Amino acid sequence: MQRRYTGLTAAVAALSMAATLAGCGAGEGAGEVTLKLVAADYGSNDANGSQGYWDGLARSFEKTHPGITVDVDVMSWKDVDREVAEMVRKGEAPDLAQIGAYADHAAEDRLYKADELLPIPTQANFLPLLARAGQVGRSQYGLPFAASTRLLFYNKGLFEKAGAKPPKTWDEIRTAAGKLKDEGVKFPFALPLGSEESQAETMMWMLAGGGGYRDVSNISYDIDSAENVATFTWLKNNLVGKGLTGPVAPAELDRQEAFDAFAQGDVGMLNGHPTLMDAAEKAGVDVGMVPLPSPDGEGRPSMGVADWMMAFKQNGHRKEIGEFLTYVYEDKNVLAFSDRYDILPVTSTATATMRDDPRHRALWPFLEELPTSELYPVGHTSWAKVSESVKRNIGKAVAPGGDPEAVLAGIARDAKDAEADE
Structure with a gap:
């Protein structure tokens, strides 16, 4: 799978980047921008909480993207969906939320579509089962972030x-x-x-x-x-x-x-x-x-589960959100999160890497279950x-x-x- 994507190389990358930039609109997001991300905590204690992962990822991104700061607030799974819903109700939606459900927000036209944010290779790299599960009305609003089977x-x-x-x-x-x-x-x-x-x-x-x-x-x-x-x-x-x-x-x-x-x-x-x-x-x-x-x-x-990343339109930071998400879904970052929490990757190339790496042997049985698994009907409000x-x-x-x-x-x-x- 990795070879199939790298075979596209420069031509597709250039075309997709041009399309992304054109879609973002000239001048949007110019100057200093702070992106607000609310994310769920996958850790079992303070020592392995997700705040550390996101802070490290954000600082790494900021080094190569001057003018964009990413502020991350990690919350427990028991609270995060409710807290994001309350932010939206108050008119204070975050730019990004990594939570359990997206359909309600998509139905209210609060979210950017995937093709408004991501270059074509990044969109195409999501596992098909998960990409379909992120759709409402044949448009993808939910970006799969983590997956597991049972x-x-x-x-x-x-x-x-x-x-x-x-x-x-x-x-x-x-x-x-x-x-x-x-x-x-x-x-x-x-x-x-x-x-x-x-x-x-x-x-x-x-x-x-x-x-x-x-x-x-x-x-x-x-x-x-x-x-x-x-x-x-x-x-x-x-x-x-x-x-x-x-x-x-x-x-x-x-x-x-x-x-x-x-x-x-x-x-x-x-x-x-x-x-x-x-x-x-x-x-x-x-x-x-x-x-x-x-x-x-x-x-x-088997039952499959996916957790979701979504981008809210309220603050108008489409270009910057797209740049950050493209970085989030690079293989090195997808695999780093999977390694940290024994979670299945959501992209084809990262999945292929995990299948070929004996260090991940313990996760192979879960990977085998994923293509034929069934997910919650998350596309229904x-x-x-x-x-x-x-x-x-x-x-x-x-x-x-x-x-x-x-x-x-x-x-x-x-x-x-x-x-x-x-």
Whole structure:
């Protein structure tokens, strides 16, 4: 892939730069400009927080782009989307935001399009799956910034002690969890359906069960489909109901709490993403990973996740924003961020480099899942409301006395109402 892009060399680069400069408009952004960037924090503590990454990148950019200063404010994932929305509401939008959702801002015509900001080679270098996911009405507003997929993580030491084998089917999950419970493992299978990120855990199980949030045509939501009802009925009866998910009710268990418990050696298995791998291994856990099991052991699409960069039009710094983003998406910077946080790169050339580098061998299984994965329906403005309904309600589906069909039907009604407002 790298050779295909470098083969374009000077001619395409010159044409694309000319097109970019022409599109930016003469005189726009002249003089000293300060770009305001609000970004999400990928670090697990102060020592590896994202502020350090962005400050280093900004200072490096400024050395070769006199007249442009980049001011970065990093916020926690729990706050960053809400804080950016509040800035916009006050008429104080940042120039750039690296957050979780872009569709609402695109629908209100607040954002620049990708082709207004980036030279052609940079646009073309985004992985096709992610570029399509960043579109609203066939125009790309969301620039993918980081990606990940999901695998089933298991504690090799606990599995060996319990005489369990890595599962390929749901029945094998239940069998292994039973053996882990008999050995006194605190969380045989950690099932985080709490408010932090239960929309992700929900989607993983839906996809494994042959369903999903949207119907096969991707025209509308299909949350209470027969497949989804069967999936959560199985979870309720076979994992939660048999006491195989640990002492904390799934509705009260957040993702980070489950990840921390895995790193402490208290979890037999759970669905996880690449950042858990490094944290667990540093804590001394011998980590195993397999594709997410399905009812019959056949392969199913994994859940893919992308986080987004977007550029607001309010301050009119299109030229300077474009220059900074072109720098952000250079391979050296994409790979530096991926290395720092065990995140998958979002460009074709950086992905090819990672595939060819044995240092990244641990991430190769996640890379293999990405091309066929399914992402949240982030291009629909309704998704934010649907996601919130899932977070509030899905834990009830597997609670004692819970009715999975009724809970999913309630979320489906919320989805229908949200769609009507699009």
